[in-house]
Amino acid sequence: MNILILGSGQLARMMALAGYPLGLHVAAVDVNARNVVDPLTKLVSDKSLIQALVEADAISVEFEHIPQDLLEQVNATGKLKPSIESIMAGADRVKEKALLSGLNIANCPYKIVTDINQLDEAVVQLGEKLIIKASRDGYDGYGQWRLSSVTQLAELKLQLSELDLQKVPLVVEKMLCFERELSLVGVRSANGEIAYYPLAENLHHQGQLHVSVAPAPHVNEALNQQAQDVFNKLAHALGYVGVLAVEFFQMGDQLLVNEIAPRVHNSGHWSMQGADTCQFENHLRAISGLPLGATTVLKPTAMINIIGCDDFSKDILSIAGSHLHLYGKTVRAKRKMGHLNVSADSYAELGKTMQALAQYLPAEHFPMLKDEAARLA
Ligand code: ATP
Ligand code: MG
Ligand code: MG
Numbered sequence: 264m265n266i267l268i269l270g271s272g273q274l275a276r277m278m279a280l281a282g283y284p285l286g287l288h289v290a291a292v293d294v295n296a297r298n299v300v301d302p303l304t305k306l307v308s309d310k311s312l313i314q315a316l317v318e319a320d321a322i323s324v325e326f327e328h329i330p331q332d333l334l335e336q337v338n339a340t341g342k343l344k345p346s347i348e349s350i351m352a353g354a355d356r357v358k359e360k361a362l363l364s365g366l367n368i369a370n371c372p373y374k375i376v377t378d379i380n381q382l383d384e385a386v387v388q389l390g391e392k393l394i395i396k397a398s399r400d401g402y403d404g405y406g407q408w409r410l411s412s413v414t415q416l417a418e419l420k421l422q423l424s425e426l427d428l429q430k431v432p433l434v435v436e437k438m439l440c441f442e443r444e445l446s447l448v449g450v451r452s453a454n455g456e457i458a459y460y461p462l463a464e465n466l467h468h469q470g471q472l473h474v475s476v477a478p479a480p481h482v483n484e485a486l487n488q489q490a491q492d493v494f495n496k497l498a499h500a501l502g503y504v505g506v507l508a509v510e511f512f513q514m515g516d517q518l519l520v521n522e523i524a525p526r527v528h529n530s531g532h533w534s535m536q537g538a539d540t541c542q543f544e545n546h547l548r549a550i551s552g553l554p555l556g557a558t559t560v561l562k563p564t565a566m567i568n569i570i571g572c573d574d575f576s577k578d579i580l581s582i583a584g585s586h587l588h589l590y591g592k593t594v595r596a597k598r599k600m601g602h603l604n605v606s607a608d609s610y611a612e613l614g615k616t617m618q619a620l621a622q623y624l625p626a627e628h629f630p631m632l633k634d635e636a637a638r639l640a
Contacts, residue, residue: 264551267319268302269294269337273590273599274325274527274543275302277535281543287551290315294329305591316340321550323505324526327353328400344453344504344550345525352501353525356398356434363520366496370520371512376433379420385435386413392438395423399431403597404470409438439519441512445479447490448508448531450545450555451498458545458558460538462490463530465510466631471597473631475566476639477533480610489518497523506531506546529568529599536586536604537564562606563613565635567620569601572628579603579623584616614640 264287268275271291279289279302291302292312299308299315308315316322322342327350329337338347352358363370374385375398385393391413397406410419423433444467449459464479465472494509508528510521531542540548540556548555562584573594580587582605589601605620607613617636621629 264288264320265290265318266547266551267292267299267315267322268325269322269329269333270325271300271302271305272325273592273601276590277532277588278325278527278543278547279303281541282547285544285547285551285553287547289547290319291325294326294333297333316342321552323546323550324350326402327351327525328402329354345507346502346504349501349503349507349525353523354399356396356401356522357432359522360434362497362500366500368493368496368520369517371439372437374435376435377428379424379426379428382416382420382423382435386410386416389435389437391416394436394438395419396434396436397426397431398434403472403599404467407470411438439512439514441514441519443479443513444521445482445486445490445511445513445518446475446508446528446530447494447511448506448528448534448542449491449494449498450506450542450549450558451503452549452555453504453552456555457495457498458555459491459494460531460534460542460558461560462487462511463533465530466635468630469597471568471570472529473568473570473629474635475530475533476610476613476635477530477537477564477566478560480639486513486516486518493518493520501525505549506542529602530566532588532602533564533566533604534558535588536606537561562608563610564604564606565613565617565639567603567605567617567624567629567632568599569603570599570628571596572625573600575623575625579620582616582619582623585620610639614638 266289268291271293275291282289299310352362393410395408444465445462451457461478463475463477466474506527508524511518527542534541539559584606586604
């Protein structure tokens, strides 16, 4: 079977690796150049985009920010999974908020701003601590601004005055003091079968994911059920097929949705070592019409993103339970270069193993690692 993925980064790469043993051939589309590339070698194929669309048995995305005309062209093939509505809800925070509110799913208090002066009303409505998000094209914390005091408002308005808010509105959110961030990655097949990975606990730094631990410690049945109910509502409403990730903020015993990602997700990378079937394989199974694989956890696992550096000894692999996944990219600040997965028999052991890993890694690039390791150990 031929699978075509829109986007040619690390997520397409890891889907290609997972597809190989199943006899699924994964090709990728560079959505800027609009050509077909091999997701492993990045070599441009002599196949045209049209030809690849015709030959594909299923088409999916590794990224929600796909140019609209391309997304519509692909959708016209009838092979796109998940649905175009799912992808657009993930790509546009205004649509995403409407979806969540329409389904009565608890999310962060917000105001949509289409004129810069409405920021004053946002402060009145939501308070002076705000996180301001461009409604389109943001990821890893890009396209976000923070207001921590009303005294900064005039300057921020000046800074944002260049934006065309009629075209791309802002979604202004109350800055929440949550206890922690959790995410649910799950998968739905075309016949409605659903499998969930356990909630993962996610640690962010400057808007970017650094560490995930799965299963998240201290999750009771009620919290788990809340997360799965949200997943079910979204998956049913969207006629979803494939892997869907839902990011949550935990406030007391309530979960508020931060955002959704209509694709395989960084907070699911732990499943490559920590679960019976990884998220990449399960996504391919779902979109190919194959039975889903078990999401059973093998061992508590931590995923540590390697961000903005590649300079550490490969001797790190001498640590039992550690696995390295590099994406073959050149280093740039804030760029995700790869990740480490590490599993252990208990959380305490996992913490100790993470402490051992930290010895090999430049501390300035891994600001969350030591504290999280100490907390678990
Ligand atoms: P991603 O790479 O996950 O797609 P993104 O750029 O779309 O990221 P968000 O997930 O909206 O951005 O926000 C990034 C991070 O910023 C969150 O994981 C959280 O740590 C913080 N954040 C976002 N919204 C809020 C909020 N309303 N209150 C407090 N912190 C927030
Ligand atoms: Mg996002
Ligand atoms: Mg996010």
